[in-house]
Amino acid sequence: MMEYKKVVTVTPARLGDTIFTLPALHLFKKANPDVQFDVITTTPLSAAVIKNNPYFDNIYSQPNMAELEKCKDYYDLAINIHDSDYARQCFETLNATTVGPYALCETEHTARLAHNFIRNFFAKDYIDEEQHYQLFPTDTDRNKVKSVLAEQGVNLETDLLIGAHIGCHGLARKRTRLFKKSVHKKVWPLTSYMKLFEELKGQYKNLKFVITGSKEEEKLGEEFQSKYPEIINLINKTSIQEMVSLIDLLKVYVTPDTGALHVACATNTNVVALFGPTFPLRSGPFPQADNRIILQEKVISELPVERVVNTIKTFVE
Numbered sequence: 001m002m003e004y005k006k007v008v009t010v011t012p013a014r015l016g017d018t019i020f021t022l023p024a025l026h027l028f029k030k031a032n033p034d035v036q037f038d039v040i041t042t043t044p045l046s047a048a049v050i051k052n053n054p055y056f057d058n059i060y061s062q063p064n065m066a067e068l069e070k071c072k073d074y075y076d077l078a079i080n081i082h083d084s085d086y087a088r089q090c091f092e093t094l095n096a097t098t099v100g101p102y103a104l105c106e107t108e109h110t111a112r113l114a115h116n117f118i119r120n121f122f123a124k125d126y127i128d129e130e131q132h133y134q135l136f137p138t139d140t141d142r143n144k145v146k147s148v149l150a151e152q153g154v155n156l157e158t159d160l161l162i163g164a165h166i167g168c169h170g171l172a173r174k175r176t177r178l179f180k181k182s183v184h185k186k187v188w189p190l191t192s193y194m195k196l197f198e199e200l201k202g203q204y205k206n207l208k209f210v211i212t213g214s215k216e217e218e219k220l221g222e223e224f225q226s227k228y229p230e231i232i233n234l235i236n237k238t239s240i241q242e243m244v245s246l247i248d249l250l251k252v253y254v255t256p257d258t259g260a261l262h263v264a265c266a267t268n269t270n271v272v273a274l275f276g277p278t279f280p281l282r283s284g285p286f287p288q289a290d291n292r293i294i295l296q297e298k299v300i301s302e303l304p305v306e307r308v309v310n311t312i313k314t315f316v317e
Helices: 015-031 044-049 065-069 085-094 110-122 139-151 169-174 190-203 215-227 240-249 259-264 305-316
Strands: 006-010 036-041 058-061 077-079 097-099 160-165 207-212 252-256 270-275 292-296
Touching: 006 085, 015 036, 015 044, 015 110, 015 259, 036 044, 044 058, 044 240, 065 085, 077 085, 139 240, 160 190, 160 240, 190 207, 190 215, 190 305, 207 240, 240 259, 252 259, 252 305, 259 270, 270 305, 292 305
Parallel strands: 006 036, 006 077, 036 058, 077 097, 160 207, 160 252, 252 270, 270 292
Antiparallel strands: none
């Protein structure tokens, strides 16, 4: 491998895909601390994921090719950590020698594949004991979340705080179409989340139930809250770093196979991951842990509410 002093990479576009790359990119910097390591973000969402990240020397948000042309021949090496048309166009414009991408596999977690790719190329002699996701909320993020919860009457000392993410990226895409359907093969039905809340509030008098989601799930959240005004609806009301801070305060977080699951895995919160036909080995909780439970049915709507309730109870009682 050539000697390199200035290295650049490009993030994926989506939340979960960006988080998958973090252990690998952090490994690169830890193994090569003297190398200037810069990152180009593909979307505002990926920029939000790496906000405050100390492993990157410079972060450039969605530059156009004219801007990148000014940096032509500046970088010794480009790491194609997640292949895309935009990434390839960036590297071609920068005229940097490129390494990657790596091959995906249904039976190996994407984060592990990325980590192995970086280790094999750049860190064979480095022992990495921190193969987990790291996001970097500030005290401002944490204090804002605590303030919002306090306004909703939450007592963090005595209340049982349980959260649920009620959508996914694919559902958001569907709702931009003409008929705006509110169902997706990866998402547990809204009626199931409602039954989950009913069951939990019947068993835990100090329950405070928080729902999260993206802008496209706002209508679902409104429907949920119209029936149960006592829930705390934070859909589209937190940044990524605030979401980390929120999940960190929960006792349990229930989420489908979507970006919120991977945000949750950057915390120590107990996670109940709901899977349908997608592959947990590829996109499930990372790393695997006793407090990250996967519940799966081929048709996710057939996943029983009772099974989710019983799993939550193992963390509460």
